[in-house]
Amino acid sequence: MNQYQIAVIVGSLRRDSMNRKFADALIRLAPAEFSFKQLDIGTLPLYNQDNEANPMEAVRQLKDDIKAAQGVLFVTPEYNRSIPGVLKNAIDHASRPYGQSAWAGKPAGVIGVSPGAIGSALAQQHLRNILAYLNMPTLGQPEAFVQAKEGLYDDAGNIGEASKKFLQGWMGRYVDWVKQHAA
Numbered sequence: 001m002n003q004y005q006i007a008v009i010v011g012s013l014r015r016d017s018m019n020r021k022f023a024d025a026l027i028r029l030a031p032a033e034f035s036f037k038q039l040d041i042g043t044l045p046l047y048n049q050d051n052e053a054n055p056m057e058a059v060r061q062l063k064d065d066i067k068a069a070q071g072v073l074f075v076t077p078e079y080n081r082s083i084p085g086v087l088k089n090a091i092d093h094a095s096r097p098y099g100q101s102a103w104a105g106k107p108a109g110v111i112g113v114s115p116g117a118i119g120s121a122l123a124q125q126h127l128r129n130i131l132a133y134l135n136m137p138t139l140g141q142p143e144a145f146v147q148a149k150e151g152l153y154d155d156a157g158n159i160g161e162a163s164k165k166f167l168q169g170w171m172g173r174y175v176d177w178v179k180q181h182a183a
């Protein structure tokens, strides 16, 4: 089992992040042959091109974890109608040095939660732009703009009945996408 390892990147460092809680519940909908590792982007330094030749351990670890994965799952909030700076910082780190990006070719899924009605849609769209440049085949449909509201989870913190069918379907498409694109 666990044939496929997925690197999970949550675009929030907040202790009680709704996106991290959502990521934890979402990955429980995946089949047993998939395992998920949430990568730590909170200890990364601010990206500085001067340090590319001699990166800090946290940067090396991030790149190693992405390279070892068969796919990447981005779960991100929206900040000011785009992605949070901490997420862009992580993306930039792992994209360098030029020609040595860890992202290239890795199949990706993009999803996010927001208290707002359009549930991270614009952040996701900006992220898709970046991932296209990084040559990451990214699941196009179904899109999932999840609004954090009553009933999203059950009492055990799993995805609740109201959203389960849709998100189970999303996960099914995502795992098929990874299988299709994983080398």
Ligand code: FNR
Residues within 6 Å of the ligand: 012, 013, 014, 016, 017, 018, 019, 020, 077, 078, 079, 080, 081, 082, 113, 114, 115, 116, 118, 119, 120
């Ligand atoms: C937000 N929030 C937000 N929400 C949204 O739907 N669209 C937006 O553009 C923004 N902009 C924004 C900017 C900044 C700086 C903050 C701190 C917040 C609200 C955001 O969705 C909410 O704080 C979520 O709880 C953030 O996700 P986590 O940290 O709970 O995962």
